[in-house]
Structure formats: structure tokens, C-alpha cells
Amino acid sequence: MSSGRPIPRRPKVVDAWIQPWTKEIVEGLPWRTANVFKRYGESRAMHGIPLEVMMDELDASPVDLALVSGGPVMPNSVVLECLDRWPDRLIGVVSVDPTDGIMKAVRELESLVRDYPICALKLEPFYHWADPTHRWFYPLYAKCEELGLAVQTQVGGTGPYYPSRSGQPLHIDEVALDFPDLTIVCGHVGTPWAEEMIHVAWKHENVFIDTSARLPKHFEPEFVKFLSRYGQDRCIYASDWPLLDFERPLRQVDDLNLTDEVRQKFLAENAIRAFRLERFFADSAA
Numbered sequence: 001m002s003s004g005r006p007i008p009r010r011p012k013v014v015d016a017w018i019q020p021w022t023k024e025i026v027e028g029l030p031w032r033t034a035n036v037f038k039r040y041g042e043s044r045a046m047h048g049i050p051l052e053v054m055m056d057e058l059d060a061s062p063v064d065l066a067l068v069s070g071g072p073v074m075p076n077s078v079v080l081e082c083l084d085r086w087p088d089r090l091i092g093v094v095s096v097d098p099t100d101g102i103m104k105a106v107r108e109l110e111s112l113v114r115d116y117p118i119c120a121l122k123l124e125p126f127y128h129w130a131d132p133t134h135r136w137f138y139p140l141y142a143k144c145e146e147l148g149l150a151v152q153t154q155v156g157g158t159g160p161y162y163p164s165r166s167g168q169p170l171h172i173d174e175v176a177l178d179f180p181d182l183t184i185v186c187g188h189v190g191t192p193w194a195e196e197m198i199h200v201a202w203k204h205e206n207v208f209i210d211t212s213a214r215l216p217k218h219f220e221p222e223f224v225k226f227l228s229r230y231g232q233d234r235c236i237y238a239s240d241w242p243l244l245d246f247e248r249p250l251r252q253v254d255d256l257n258l259t260d261e262v263r264q265k266f267l268a269e270n271a272i273r274a275f276r277l278e279r280f281f282a283d284s285a286a
Helices: 023-027 031-039 043-047 051-059 076-085 102-115 138-147 169-178 194-203 221-228 248-256 260-274
Strands: 014-018 065-069 090-094 118-123 150-154 184-187 207-210
Touching: 014 051, 014 260, 023 043, 051 076, 065 076, 065 118, 076 090, 090 102, 102 118, 102 138, 118 138, 138 150, 138 169, 169 184, 169 194, 184 194, 194 207, 194 221, 221 248, 221 260, 248 260
Parallel strands: 014 065, 065 090, 090 118, 118 150, 150 184, 184 207
Antiparallel strands: none
């Protein structure tokens, strides 16, 4: 695996879910996806945001390191461009399409990990009208475990106009039973099934919850309790930029009244552990 230039220092804030949103990506969006930005009031995204603006906003924020991800509507090529241009600020999360050939997708994933600093596979099953337990995905889970990659997946109700059923956390329960050594990071807190998501993360040591696209002021009380107490080792901060900007969610973290120890776990240390980010740090480079 090529790690490029190593991350110069251990980050104090990791944003575990950001997405490039260029004009070219916007022009190729299916209508089912485009509507979500209207509901978030993020109208500028509908015109596209240059990569340089994304990085300027990242540089102006407290975020030290971000995981930049591709997906069914975000080409890996844009993620790889970001990794080439800003290797000291970004780590990659990539997506492959098993519906176009399962072993083709497995080989593509292997190739990406060999040549770029990749820490996870992004999975958004609703785009395939399938559940996370579908046979399409199991060879990819096995390959991720073999390569030391996490799987970062959408959980909860879908913002885009696709069925939400695939986001029910009990699907993750089944995957975690079948792959107990595979790290699974579940995005968006699992709302409206937050309690179900909490149960699954409590049950399985390899399951984490990230807060992408959720402002802290809207966290369910049960999740705040989980984050601050018995689930403090399983919760990961993320913004889902540009759905949310880099700074606003971080400011609201202050209102959660977390201890310094829990805050540091939430903002960085849990992500470092779940995504095995230490391999990309300068003091870990061979």
C-alpha cells in the first residue's frame, strides 16, 4: 500500500465523513439524490463546490485530518485527486460496485488500496435497492477484513429518495455476527432507529457509530448518554461536509458537556482506532 506523504502529526480532530462536491459531480446527480441538499438548506452545493474551496474551509476549521469519500454518485477519481493534492490532510474512503461484477469490484478495491492511502470502503446499500446482508456485499466484507479496511456504511433513514429499510441497524447486527473481526462504522447515528443502533454497537465490539449529517443539538438523548458513558469508545465525529460545514457541528459539541477524555475519544481517538489511521502517521511510517 502506498501511503504517499505521511500525516505529519497525530490529529486532535478527525472528521470521518466528508465528500467532494464539484460541479461535475452535481451535473451527474440522479434526481433522487439532489433533493437532499434542498432540505438541508445547502443551496450552494447544487452549483458545485471547487475542491480548493473545500480545502480552504477545512484549513480554516479546527479539523486536522478528514476522511474524504467516494460513493455511488461520487467517482473515486475525484477522491484520488484529493489524495494526490493534499496527502497530509486527507485519507481516502472508496466505493466499488459489486452489481457490475463481484470479483471485478474486489479486484478494484485491492488495486485502490495498493496505490493510495485508503482506510475504508464506503457502502450505501440503498443506492442498489439492497440490504447490507445482500450476497453482493459479502465478498467485499471479506476482502476488507483481509486488507485491514473498515466498512463505513449508511445507517438510518435515507435523505435521498430511496427506501429507508436498508438502513435499519439490525441488518448490521447480522453482518457483525458473520464478520466479528471486520470494523463497521455506521453513519448518521441510525436515526430514526437510534436506540436500535446503540444496541447493535453495544453488542458488537467491532461496530462504531459516526455522527455524519447530524448536528449535536439534534442528537437523541439516548445517544448522548451512550456517547458520554458506556459507549464512549464507539462514537466517532463526522460532519458529512457539505451537508454540514466543518465548524458548526464542532461548536455544538461544546454543549454536550463531555469530559476531556470522552471529547478526545469522540473527536479523534476512536476514529484513529476504528480506521487504523496510525499507519498513515509520520511517526509510524517505515
